[in-house]
Amino acid sequence: MSDRLAVRKTYKLYLGGAFPRSESGRTYEVTDARGHFLANAARASRKDARDAVVAARGAFAMWSGATAYNRGQVLYRVAEVMEGRAAQFAEEVAAGEGLSAGKARASVDAAIDRWVWYAGWTDKLAGVLGSSNPVAGPYFGFSVPEPTGVVAVLAPQRSSLLGLVSVVAPVLAAGNTAVVVSSLERPLPAITLGEVLATSDVPGGVANLLTGDAAELAPWLAEHADVDGIDLAGAPTPLAMELERSAAGTIKRVLRTPAEEPDWTADPGLSRMRPFLETKSVWHPIGV
Amino acid sequence: MTSLFEYAPAPESRSIVDVRPSYGLFVDGEFTDGTGSTMKTVNPATEEVLSEVAVGSGEDVDRAVRAARRAFTRVWGPMRPADRGKYLFRIARLLQERAREFAVLESLDNGKPIRESRDFDVPQAAAHFFHHAGWADKLDHAGLGPAPRPLGVAGQVIPWNFPMLMLAWKIAPALATGNTVVLKPAETTPLTALLFAEVCQQADLPPGVVNIVTGAGDTGRSLVAHPDVDKVAFTGSTEVGREIARSVAGTQKRLTLELGGKAANIVFDDAPIDQAVEGIVRGIFFNQGHVCCAGSRLLVQESVHDEVLASLQRRIGTLRIGDPLDKNTDIGAINSAEQLVRIRELSEIGEAEGAQRWQPECTLPDRGYWFPPTVFTDVSAAHRIARDEVFGPVLSVLTFRTPDEAVAKANNTTYGLSAGVWTEKGSRILAITDRLRAGVVWANTFNEFDPTSPFGGYKQSGYGREGGRQGLAAYLQGDH
DSSP states (O other): OOOOOOOOOOOBBBBBBBBBOOOOOOEEEEEEEOOOEEEEEEEEEHHHHHHHHHHHHHHHHHHHHHHHHHHHHHHHHHHHHHHTHHHHHHHHHOOOOOHHHHHHHHHHHHHHHHHHHHHTTTTTTHHOOOEEEOOOSSSEEEEEEEEEEEEEEEEEEEOOTTHHHHHHHHHHHHTOOEEOOSSSSHHHOOOOOOOOHHTTTTTTTTTTESOOOHHEEEHHHHHHOOEEEEOTTTTTTTHHHHHHHGGGTTEEEEEESSSSSOOSSSSOTTTTTGGGGGEEEEEOOOOO | OOOOSSSOOBBBOOOOOOSSEOOEEEEEEEEEEEOOOOEEETTTTEEEEEEEEEEOOHHHHHHHHHHHHHIIIIITTSSHHHHHHHHHHHHHHHHTTTTTHHHHHHHHHOOHHHHHHIIHHHHHHHHHHHHEEEEEEEGGGSSSSOEEEEEEEEEEEEEEHHHHHHHHHHHHHHHHHHEEEEEEEEEEEHHHHHHHHHHHHHOOOTSSEEEEEEOHHHHHHHHHHHHTOOOEESSSSSSHHHHHHHHHHHHHEEEEEEOOOOOEEEEETTTTTHHHHHHHHHHHHHHOOOTTTOOOOOEEEGGGGHHHHHHHHHHTTTOBBOOBTTTTTTBBBOOOHHHHHHHHHHHHHHHTTTOOOOOOOOOOOOOSSOOOOEEESSSSTHHHHSSSSSOOOOOEEEESSSSSHHHHHHHHHEEEEEEEEOOOHHHHHHHHHHOOOEEEESSOOOOOOOOTBBBOGGGGEOOOSHHHHHHHHHGEEEEO
């Protein structure tokens, strides 16, 4: 055994491609499943959430305008970089979720594979969800799916990595940019994921990861006029209804959450991309 | 400018329609009395009372929802999909057979020109049923996984601008996918929905599959809030859309909203000007501008502004305003006194904020609700008439210099329903179309619709699509 003293990591936010502390200066103690101290995580504030929305909006044109092939390669790159860090993720997941090393590793593997799966979707969505429209007249008509815009994602509270990836990857694969609020009690894998995103050619601002309390941050995101959609996956049930009501004020797309956190290993299909895709129908006359 | 030439009156006969003095509600396959009050529906072109219709009470809504639930569980849900399709084909054919009757009644109750109700609203409504009829036994191919399931009872609330067509947009996909419906027509335009109830009877549609509950805001609220409704579909104002979204929050009800718009119609300097002017006119004066996707903001490239405007004013001077039943009429009556007040108010605000109002010289009928086609110039993006949905024949003209500026101005709205682009350059059409945040983009045309072309908004113009394969998702529960 080496007697070298470990260099610990400072867990900060991932916002606009950088790793700032919360502007509020607040942190909170994160413990493992047995209650032992792991780290002090940043407790993001309303201002951090608003800054994240600005960053996500700023990144939207570039990310949504990138070719589907390019987005697919970038998301695949996320899987590649994560693979190299799998041991670190497994350690964090095991500590935070109280899993055995084997189960934690299986969960990490599933999370990596989920990125691969979604990476492969980017250039198939238009073919699967779009259409050529045989209108009854001399017009060329087609419909294409397009990303909704800035999506607020409340990550699951229990599944700290697989659950997180399962809600973030579809939003990005569809071409949206995201403001993500991590699990309150298990936030550390989210920040490590941020480190992966930062080194995977995902442009800064495309995914912004905030650690802290969804109950505190989500109401601001739900009513924010520059947020186009919200995934309520990690919202506590009584709060979910309030958030949905609040989101109605700006006609946000809302992905509801079931009463119980789902089994994240199941095949998600298009269920998490469809809500954050619009359809644009285009017409042009045919004539000589 | 006076009218270029006089036309002899060419009124469509209204004798084809038999408007009853009063109507009840259509529930469980029969017309029944409501338990609430009644309201009068008027011809907006003459203010003549056409009929008295029931205002559905909460109790009436409950009865209709129970009838729809029974029909869903016992008849329509278990029915062979091909048979459901056959009923819809029947309905499509019946609408075609009785097309003239529907068109005249629509123009009487709504005020829209017979040319439009006859050539657009009713044929499109029939086409919508015909298109969806074919889907009924092909839902495995809708892209929602194998054997997608209907949701159950759909509560549908529709607006007054295209009463019959909006009914078709709502009912046809709902029935094709195996749902049953309770539909509330708009307060001021209930008559064609009630005539449609007769069509359901003629088609031998099983009782309870379609229920029509007339009424106003409270009736709609009862329907949306009813605990046994599984799906809510609404077309109307963004304000009411918000209220409905709040009302269904926290429930398992599925929701689609088709709300307001403030579409930009962008004319580049290389556009075919004559065609563009036709498109501008069609974009804003179609259906008196009572169109959620109306091209109400004209964005003209600065270098052709004067040319386009002169040509546009000349063309507007030839539009015929008056009797909706006259076959030569281009612009009919404003649908209601209330809407006329709103159009007048916003126009006055437009002038007060510094925009210039232009209207052609035209004689408006003495009775009824009328507003002449109106063009505002010197409009800035901050003006109310450039931001608020007027829902009337009022066009705001703004200018731009570069394609970037055109896109920025076009997208500078909380709405995102539709947009238009006029240019002869193909690559520019595709580039601009790509950047416009709107659910429908018409390039070198405007206000085209088809059952195979999904329609719906971005941003605060709503969510969900109507029409095409994409539209089916709103009424189905699938694995994907």
